[in-house]
Amino acid sequence: MGEKASFMGRDGTGHDALQRDGSGDAADLVEVAGAIKWFDVAKGYGFILPDDGSSGDILLHVTCLRKDGFQTALE
Numbered sequence: 001m002g003e004k005a006s007f008m009g010r011d012g013t014g015h016d017a018l019q020r021d022g023s024g025d026a027a028d029l030v031e032v033a034g035a036i037k038w039f040d041v042a043k044g045y046g047f048i049l050p051d052d053g054s055s056g057d058i059l060l061h062v063t064c065l066r067k068d069g070f071q072t073a074l075e
Contacts, residue, residue: 032048032050032058033050033051033052034048034049034050034051034052034058035048035049035051036048036049036060036073037049037057039060039072039073041072044061044062044063045059045060045061045062046060046073047059047060048060060073
């Protein structure tokens with residue numbers, strides 16, 4: 001794989017970053033830029049290796065892709 005990717009997702013605390021707080025504003029979003037390490041279309045998930053190397057592999061779920069109009073990470 002190795003394609004470049006950039007996605008919004010979880011905030012790193014285990015809470016869904018797309019969840020809304022009491023004010024109606026979106027919670028903290030984290031944008032990740034990196035290379036797709038692998039993505040299994042049948043299972044609907046894969047991992048991104050971040051460009052900045054600040055953390056380990058980051059889970060990429062198909063639901064994050066669909067929110068941006070993609071069906072798989074291979075598009």
